[in-house]
Amino acid sequence: MSEVKDITSRDVDFAKWYTDVVKKAGLVEYSSVKGSMIICPYGYAIWENMQKILDAKFKETGHENVQMPMFIPESLLNVEKEHVEGFAPEVAWVTYGGSEKLEERLCVRPTSEVLFCDYYKKIIKSYRDLPKLYNQWCTIVRWEKTTRPFLRSREILWQEGHTMHATEEEAIKETLRMLHVYEDFQRNGLAIPVLVGKKTEKEKFAGAVASYSLEAMMYDGVALQNGTSHYFGQGFAKAFGIQFLDQDNKLKTPYQTSWGVTTRMIGALIMVHGDDRGLVLPPNIAPVKAILIPIGNDEEVQDAVDTLSRSLDEVGIPYKVDLSNKTPGFKFADAEVKGYPVRIEIGKRDLANEEVTVVRRDTLEKMKMPVGDVVSSLNSLFSNIQQNLYDRALKRRDSMIYEANNWDEFKEIATTKPGFIKANWCGDEACEAKIKDEFSMKSRCLIEDEEIHTDCVVCGKKAKYRLYFGRQY
Amino acid sequence: MSEVKDITSRDVDFAKWYTDVVKKAGLVEYSSVKGSMIICPYGYAIWENMQKILDAKFKETGHENVQMPMFIPESLLNVEKEHVEGFAPEVAWVTYGGSEKLEERLCVRPTSEVLFCDYYKKIIKSYRDLPKLYNQWCTIVRWEKTTRPFLRSREILWQEGHTMHATEEEAIKETLRMLHVYEDFQRNGLAIPVLVGKKTEKEKFAGAVASYSLEAMMYDGVALQNGTSHYFGQGFAKAFGIQFLDQDNKLKTPYQTSWGVTTRMIGALIMVHGDDRGLVLPPNIAPVKAILIPIGNDEEVQDAVDTLSRSLDEVGIPYKVDLSNKTPGFKFADAEVKGYPVRIEIGKRDLANEEVTVVRRDTLEKMKMPVGDVVSSLNSLFSNIQQNLYDRALKRRDSMIYEANNWDEFKEIATTKPGFIKANWCGDEACEAKIKDEFSMKSRCLIEDEEIHTDCVVCGKKAKYRLYFGRQY
Numbered sequence: 001m002s003e004v005k006d007i008t009s010r011d012v013d014f015a016k017w018y019t020d021v022v023k024k025a026g027l028v029e030y031s032s033v034k035g036s037m038i039i040c041p042y043g044y045a046i047w048e049n050m051q052k053i054l055d056a057k058f059k060e061t062g063h064e065n066v067q068m069p070m071f072i073p074e075s076l077l078n079v080e081k082e083h084v085e086g087f088a089p090e091v092a093w094v095t096y097g098g099s100e101k102l103e104e105r106l107c108v109r110p111t112s113e114v115l116f117c118d119y120y121k122k123i124i125k126s127y128r129d130l131p132k133l134y135n136q137w138c139t140i141v142r143w144e145k146t147t148r149p150f151l152r153s154r155e156i157l158w159q160e161g162h163t164m165h166a167t168e169e170e171a172i173k174e175t176l177r178m179l180h181v182y183e184d185f186q187r188n189g190l191a192i193p194v195l196v197g198k199k200t201e202k203e204k205f206a207g208a209v210a211s212y213s214l215e216a217m218m219y220d221g222v223a224l225q226n227g228t229s230h231y232f233g234q235g236f237a238k239a240f241g242i243q244f245l246d247q248d249n250k251l252k253t254p255y256q257t258s259w260g261v262t263t264r265m266i267g268a269l270i271m272v273h274g275d276d277r278g279l280v281l282p283p284n285i286a287p288v289k290a291i292l293i294p295i296g297n298d299e300e301v302q303d304a305v306d307t308l309s310r311s312l313d314e315v316g317i318p319y320k321v322d323l324s325n326k327t328p329g330f331k332f333a334d335a336e337v338k339g340y341p342v343r344i345e346i347g348k349r350d351l352a353n354e355e356v357t358v359v360r361r362d363t364l365e366k367m368k369m370p371v372g373d374v375v376s377s378l379n380s381l382f383s384n385i386q387q388n389l390y391d392r393a394l395k396r397r398d399s400m401i402y403e404a405n406n407w408d409e410f411k412e413i414a415t416t417k418p419g420f421i422k423a424n425w426c427g428d429e430a431c432e433a434k435i436k437d438e439f440s441m442k443s444r445c446l447i448e449d450e451e452i453h454t455d456c457v458v459c460g461k462k463a464k465y466r467l468y469f470g471r472q473y
Numbered sequence: 474m475s476e477v478k479d480i481t482s483r484d485v486d487f488a489k490w491y492t493d494v495v496k497k498a499g500l501v502e503y504s505s506v507k508g509s510m511i512i513c514p515y516g517y518a519i520w521e522n523m524q525k526i527l528d529a530k531f532k533e534t535g536h537e538n539v540q541m542p543m544f545i546p547e548s549l550l551n552v553e554k555e556h557v558e559g560f561a562p563e564v565a566w567v568t569y570g571g572s573e574k575l576e577e578r579l580c581v582r583p584t585s586e587v588l589f590c591d592y593y594k595k596i597i598k599s600y601r602d603l604p605k606l607y608n609q610w611c612t613i614v615r616w617e618k619t620t621r622p623f624l625r626s627r628e629i630l631w632q633e634g635h636t637m638h639a640t641e642e643e644a645i646k647e648t649l650r651m652l653h654v655y656e657d658f659q660r661n662g663l664a665i666p667v668l669v670g671k672k673t674e675k676e677k678f679a680g681a682v683a684s685y686s687l688e689a690m691m692y693d694g695v696a697l698q699n700g701t702s703h704y705f706g707q708g709f710a711k712a713f714g715i716q717f718l719d720q721d722n723k724l725k726t727p728y729q730t731s732w733g734v735t736t737r738m739i740g741a742l743i744m745v746h747g748d749d750r751g752l753v754l755p756p757n758i759a760p761v762k763a764i765l766i767p768i769g770n771d772e773e774v775q776d777a778v779d780t781l782s783r784s785l786d787e788v789g790i791p792y793k794v795d796l797s798n799k800t801p802g803f804k805f806a807d808a809e810v811k812g813y814p815v816r817i818e819i820g821k822r823d824l825a826n827e828e829v830t831v832v833r834r835d836t837l838e839k840m841k842m843p844v845g846d847v848v849s850s851l852n853s854l855f856s857n858i859q860q861n862l863y864d865r866a867l868k869r870r871d872s873m874i875y876e877a878n879n880w881d882e883f884k885e886i887a888t889t890k891p892g893f894i895k896a897n898w899c900g901d902e903a904c905e906a907k908i909k910d911e912f913s914m915k916s917r918c919l920i921e922d923e924e925i926h927t928d929c930v931v932c933g934k935k936a937k938y939r940l941y942f943g944r945q946y
Contacts, residue, residue: 032549032591033579036542041607044538065517069509070581070612070628071565076505089571092544094581096566097616106506108543108567108581118505128797134514139543139612143570155543 007337009276014220019149021270024337025279028149035147035154039263042338045287046266047157051137053189053285054159054261057181063133063161068115070138071106076114080239083113086206090143092154108141113207113232113258116162117240120254124164127246130254131174132164150267151224151473158262164237164254166246171255172231178259179212179229186226190265191282191389192216192272193397194226195420195468197445202429205258209233215444215468217397218271221418223444223470226268229259267473272393273362279339280361282389283382290319290378291340293331295347304346304356304371311375336361341385344374362388401468405454414439420470422447424463426456434458435469444468480810482749487693492622494743497810498752501622508620508627512736515811518760519739520630524610526662526758527632527734530654536606536634541588543611544579549587553712556586559679563615565627581614586680586705586731589635590713593727597637600719603727604647605637623740624697624946631735637710637727639719644728645704651732652685652702659699663738664755664862665689665745666870667699668893668941670918675902678731682706688917688941690870691744694891696917696943699741702732740946745866746835752812753834755862756855763792763851764813766804768820777819777829777844784848809834814858817847835861874941878927887912893943895920897936899929907931908942917941 007024010017022028027043039047055065071094078084091107109115120132137159147153161178165171179196186192194214204211208230216226234253237243243251273280283289292308294301305321312319320340322331328345335343345357355368358377362385369377400419404410413421414435421441425431435441435458447466456463480497483490495501500516512520528538544567551557564580582588589607596602610632620626634651638644652669659665667687677684681703689699707726710716716724746753756762765781767774778794785792793813795804801818808816818830828841831850835858842850873892877883886894887908894914898904908914908931920939929936 029592029595031542031588033542033544033546033588036544038542038588038592039540041537041539044540047540048538064514065521066514067512067517067520067630069504069506069511070614071506071509073506091571092567092579093569094565095568096578098562098564105569106565115504115506115511119502119511122502141543157540 007276007278010219010274017274017276018267018271021274021278021337022149025339027266027270027279035144037147037149037153037155039157042287043266046269046281046285047263049285049287050189050261050265051159054181054185055137057185058135058159058161061133061177061181063135063163066119066134066136067138068109068112068119068136070109072109072114073104073106075104076118077107079114079117080207080236083207083236087111092141092143109138110140110142111260112136112138112140112160112162113236114240116258117236117242120164120237121240121242124242124244124254126244127166130164130166130244131170133161133174134163135159135161148267148473150263150270156262156264158260160260161258163257164242165256166244166252166254168233168255171233171257175210175212175229175231175257175259178257179214182214182227182229182259182261186214186216186265187390188386189282189284190269190272191284191386191393192226192268193390193394195445197448197468199445200429200432200443200467202432203443205230207232207235209235213445215470216268216272217400217420217470218268218473219274219396220271221400221420221470223420223472224264224268224271225472226265227259227261230257232256232258273389274339277333278337280389281339281341282386283341284386286339286341287318288320288338288340289317289382290342290344291335291338292319292321292344292346293328293335294321294323295328295345298348300351301346301348304351308344308346308356308371308374315375317375317378332359341382342378360385362392404457406457406460410435410457411438414441414469420444420468422450422466422468423457424452424454425465425467426459426461427464428456428459428461431456431458439469439471441469441471444470444472480749480751483692483747490747490749491740491744494747494751494810495622498812500739500743500752508617510620510622510626510628512630515760516739519742519754519758520736522758522760523662523734523738524632527654527658528610530658531608531632531634534606534650534654536608536636539592539607539609540611541582541585541592541609543582545582545587546577546579548577549591550580552587552590553680553709556680556709560584563617565614565616582611583613583615584733585609585611585613585633585635586709587713589731590709590715593637593710594713594715597715597717597727599717600639603637603639603717604643606634606647607636608632608634621740621946623736623743629735629737631733633733634731636730637715638729639717639725639727641706641728644706644730648683648685648702648704648730648732651730652687655687655700655702655732655734659687659689659738660863661859662755662757663742663745664757664859664866665699665741666863666867668918670921670941672918673902673905673916673940675905676916678703680705680708682708686918688943689741689745690873690893690943691741691946692747692869693744694873694893694943696893696945697737697741697744698945699738700732700734703730705729705731746862747812750806751810753862754812754814755859756814757859759812759814760791761793761811761813762790762855763815763817764808764811765792765794765817765819766801766808767794767796768801768818771821773824774819774821777824781817781819781829781844781847788848790848790851805832814855815851833858835865877930879930879933883908883930884911887914887942893917893941895923895939895941896930897925897927898938898940899932899934900937901929901932901934904929904931912942912944914942914944917943917945
C-alpha cells in the first residue's frame with residue numbers, strides 16, 4: 001500500500017494532494033525543461049480519448065482539421081491591437097535559426113488567430129467559400145512564471161476551432177453550438193457539471209466581441225475555466241482585410257469564431273473526482289475501464305483470468321491484467337491510485353463458489369458476482385458509475401454556491417467559505433475590480449436565466465447583471 | 474478544366490509539376506511564415522489516415538504514446554557529442570520568454586532523443602522496467618535554407634518511436650521489426666515499393682550505431698528517404714548515465730532504438746503516383762475513395778445520388794458528392810486533380826439504362842455499370858487499383874535501377890540516366906565521397922542479398938559491399 005501512503009490527504013493540503021496524484025497515477029513526470037512536463041502513457045491515453053470523442057463530434061458538425069505554422073512573425077502578431085497586447089507579454093521568442101540571427105523574430109504560437117486570418121485572407125473570395133469550419137490539434141506555448149501540471153504549463157496541448165461565416169447570426173450560432181458541444185462532452189464524457197455563460201468585458205478573450213466559458217468547480221471550491229468559445233465579430237477580419245463578394249455582388253467582411261479546450265481538462269478530472277486514494281476516472285473517458293487482479297497463481301485463477309479477458313476482448317471493453325509479482329494489497333492500492341472505474345479480483349476462494357469480487361472505484365463498494373455474469377453486467381455498472389460521479393460532483397458544487405445580496409454578505413462568504421458567490425452587479429468595471437482586489441475573486445460568467453431583484457453588491461447602485469464570482473486556477 | 478490547364482507537365486518540369494499539384498489538389502497553402510506551410514484539410518486528412526493506420530500498428534506491437542517537451546535546453550542537447558554536432562547547426566533557438574532574456578537558450582526540438590533519455594533516466598531502475606516502448610506524434614523544427622512542401626520544411630509533422638531494451642539482441646530485433654512495419658505500410662498503405670537496407674557510416678543518423686532506411690524512387694528517378702529505423706546501442710544511454718539493475722543483480726546499461734516517418738510520405742505519394750492531371754491516391758490511404766458527380770439537376774439523378782450515398786454510408790466507404798454549380802467537365806477535372814481513386818458519374822442518359830459511369834483514376838478507364846452493382850463492386854475495384862498502382866511503381870522503379878561495374882560505366886549512367894545505380898564498394902569513405910562530389914549521388918543503402926563479384930567501382934580495390942547510389946530529395 002506504499003503508493004497510497006504517499007498521497008497527502010486532499011483535506012490537509014489540496015495542492016500537495018494534486019501533485020501527488022498526478023505523479024503516483026503515472027500521468028506526468030517532471031522534465032529537465034523548466035515549466036514543461038512529460039505526459040506519461042497513462043496521462044496521454046486520457047488525452048487521446050478526449051481527442052477521439054471531440055474530434056468525431058467536430059467532424060460530425062462539419063469541421064475539418066488543418067495545420068498552421070508553429071511560428072508567428074512579430075509583424076503578423078501585431079496586426080490586431082487588442083490581441084497583441086493580450087499575448088505579447090507571455091510568448092517565447094525565436095531569434096536565431098542555426099547560427100544566424102533572424103531578421104524578424106518569431107514567437108512560438110500562443111494561439112493561432114492571426115495565422116488563421118492570414119490563411120483566410122488567401123482562400124476566402126466569395127460567399128461560396130463560406131462558411132469555413134476549421135479546427136487544429138496542436139501545442140501552444142505561453143511563458144508562465146509558475147507552472148502546475150495540466151493547469152498552468154508553458155506548453156499546452158489543445159485544439160482550437162476557427163471559423164468564418166457570411167453573417168453575424170450564423171457566427172453567433174456557431175459560437176453557441178460549439179459551447180454546447182463542450183458542455184455535452186464535459187457532462188457525458190467527463191462527468192463534470194459546468195456553469196456555462198458569457199464572460200464580462202474585463203474577462204473576455206483579447207480580441208473577442210464576446211467570450212463564453214465553461215466553469216467547473218474543483219473539490220476545493222476553486223474554479224477551473226474548462227473551455228471557451230468566442231465570437232469575434234469582424235475585428236480580426238477587418239484588421240486583416242478579409243473580404244468576400246456576397247450574392248448581392250457587394251464586398252463584405254465575414255464574421256469569425258474560435259473555441260478551444262486543452263489538457264487542462266485532465267486537471268479538472270483529477271480535482272473534481274479524485275479522492276485520498278488517488279484518481280477516479282469516469283468510465284466514458286477511462287483508457288482502462290476494468291483491471292483484472294489475479295490473486296495467487298493457481299491454475300483455476302489463471303483460467304478464469306483468461307476466460308474473462310477473452311470475453312472483454314469480444315465486447316470491446318478496454319481492460320488490463322495486473323500480472324506483476326506484487327502483493328494483492330499493493331495491486332488493489334495501485335488500481336485505486338490509477339482510478340480504474342472497476343476492479344475485478346479473481347481468487348481461488350471466490351472461484352470455488354463460481355464468483356469473483358467486483359469493486360467500484362467511485363464508492364469502493366465490493367460486490368460478489370457470479371463469474372459468468374461479470375462481463376454482461378459491466379456496461380450497466382459503468383453507466384451507473386458515470387451517473388454517480390456526475391451527481392456527486394453536481395451536489396457538491398451546488399452546495400458550494402452562495403448568494404450574496406450586499407457587500408457585508410459577500411465579504412462574510414468570501415472570507416469564510418470556499419466556492420462560488422452569486423451576486424448582482426451594476427456593470428461598472430470598478431465594482432468588478434474591487435471584488436478581485438479584495439478577495440482575489442474574479443467574475444466567472446454572467447447568469448442569464450435568473451431575475452435580477454437587488455442592487456449591485458459592491459456599490460449599491462441599480463444592478464444590471466447577475467454574476468458568478470470565484471477564485472480560479 | 475482550368476485547374477488542369479494550370480498543371481505543368483511532369484516531363485517538362487518535374488519540380489514545377491510537383492508544386493502545381495500540391496497547390497491545385499488543395500494539400501498545402503503557402504503562409505506568410507517563411508519556410509513553413511499550411512496543411513489544408515485535404516492534405517491533413519491524408520496525414521490523419523497515415524496516423525490512424527500506423528498508430529494502430531504501433532499499439533498492436535506494444536508501444537505507448539507519450540508527449541515530451543517541445544524545447545531542449547542547450548546543455549541537454551550537448552550531452553551526446555555526435556548528436557549535437559549533427560543537429561545544432563539547424564535548430565531554431567528561443568532566447569526570450571516574454572520580455573525576459575532566458576538564462577539558457579532553448580532549441581525547438583529537431584528530434585527528441587535527449588528528451589527521451591532524460592525521461593528514461595528517471596524511470597528505468599530495474600530489468601522489470603524494460604522494455605520501454607514509446608512513441609510520440611509531434612512537430613519538429615529544422616532550420617532549412619531552401620524548403621519545399623512536404624519534402625523539406627522548417628516544421629515537420631512526424632512520429633518518433635524511442636525504445637529501451639535490456640539486451641542488444643532485443644534492441645536490434647525491435648529496430649528491424651519497426652523497419653518492417655514501415656515497409657509493410659508503404660507497400661500496402663501507400664502502394665510505394667521501397668528499397669530497405671542499412672545506411673553507410675557516412676550517411677547514418679548522428680548518434681546511431683546503425684541506421685536503416687526505406688528508399689523510395691520518385692517518378693523522376695530521384696530518391697526519397699521515406700522513413701528510418703535506428704539502432705543506438707548504448708551511446709546515448711551511457712552519455713546520460715541510464716542504468717538498470719538486472720536479474721543477476723548487476724547494474725547494466727540498456728540498449729536503445731528510434732524510428733520515424735513524417736509528412737514527407739505525402740510528398741512521396743504525389744511523386745510516385747501522380748500524373749499530368751494531378752494527384753493519384755491509393756484507395757487504402759485516400760480520405761475520399763469515391764466522388765459522386767451528378768450530371769444535371771433532374772429528379773432521377775438526385776434520387777440515384779441519394780440512394781448511392783446511403784449505400785456507401787452503410788458499407789462505410791468514405792465518399793463525397795460534388796454539388797457545386799460547375800460544369801461536369803470542370804467537376805471531372807477537379808476529381809482528377811484531387812486524385813480520388815474512383816469517380817462515379819450519374820447522369821439521366823445512363824440512368825435510363827439503369828447504369829452509371831465509373832472512372833478509375835489510375836488508368837482513367839471508363840466503365841458502364843448497373844447502378845445496383847456499383848457499391849458492391851467498389852471494394853474489389855479499390856483492391857485492383859491499389860495493386861495496379863504498386864505494380865506500376867515497382868515496374869518503373871526497377872526499370873530505372875542500373876548496374877555499374879567500373880568507373881566509366883558509373884559515369885556513363887550517372888550522367889545520362891535518372892535513377893539508382895547498383896555498384897560494388899570497398900568500404901572506404903573517400904570512394905563514397907568521390908561519387909557524391911562528382912555526381913551529387915549519395916549512397917542510399919547497402920544491398921545485403923546479392924553476391925559481391927567485382928571490385929570497388931571507384932578505386933578498383935577489392936569490394937566489400939554492394940550499394941545503391943542515387944540523387945535525393
